[in-house]
Amino acid sequence: MKRSHVGLLLSACLVLAACGNRPGQSQLEVLRTAVSDVFKSSGQEDNGGATAEQIAAEIDAGLKGTDLPLSLAVVEARNSTTLLTRIETNGPHGTWAAPDRRTIIMKDGLITATRGLGNDIMSSETGEIAALVTARQEGQAQRVHRYLDGENHTVDMRATCRVTRGGEKMVESARFEAKAIEMTESCDTGARRFVNTYMVDTQGDVVQSRQWASPDTGHIFIQALRK
Incomplete structure (x- = not known):
């Protein structure tokens, strides 16, 4: 797809x-x-x-x-569509669960960890990127993903990323509509390049995104159904 x-x-x-x-x-x-x-x-x-x-x-x-916050997620490489319900918050982090209990953890609308998807992000550092994206500002920042290798050792993936600001678009969802600015994050690890996009409303909330998770999972498209 x-x-x-x-x-x-x-x-x-x-x-x-x-x-x-x-x-x-x-x-x-x-x-x-x-x-x-x-x-x-x-x-x-x-x-x-x-x-x-x-x-x-x-x-x-x-x-x-449910009256809980709800999003629709598509793992594009697998043609897999599911609903995500925010089942837990821990400070700024929200845990979003699919019906089969696979989970995505997000902070400020950015994926920070995954569980059950395969080649999961165990932890990450995305604060610099999130600060630019949610403020709808351009700039350069670093991100770090941590994965487990075949011997259960933690492996860091470090990327230098450039965040740019695009035009304004309307995002219409099941329970809200919002004017949003498209923010694009272009990343280079030295061995791999990937691009993430975020639709950010006037409150600084990411209401729609397309984010790269890992080499196995690829990009995940997420749109809020209810904030």
Whole structure:
């Protein structure tokens, strides 16, 4: 599933959910129609994983089933879509869990650790990057990811990253809409390059992002459904 297809799928689905039901249709029917239309327009019947109906039903059930902060996540390389619920906070860190208990830990909207995804980020240093991104300011900073190698030894991945500011765009989600600035983080480890993007609203909250987690996992697309 290409990045553009992921973005179109989520945007079409969530915009219609935010706008309310069409006459005679439930929210689930609106969601299912929106996702199906995107699949058809791309020449696909599904995203290679969950079907349009399954994605729509998952979003609908998730929004009805909890009042906790909720996000939709897509592990692009695996065509894997899931809901993330914030189940715990520890100071500025939030633990977001999928139904199968795989977790992503985020601070200021940036992924700081993962569990259960494979080649997990055990810990990280992202504070310098987060300061630039949430302030919607340009600059250069460092980030560090820590992984376990095949012998359970901690291995550091250090990257020099350049943060640049883009234009303003509307982000429409299931429970809110926001004017956001697109911030781009371009990183170089010396052996690898990767790019992260963040949509940051006027309050400095990251409401949508596409973040690289590890060589095995690749990029994770995350959009807030309820803040």
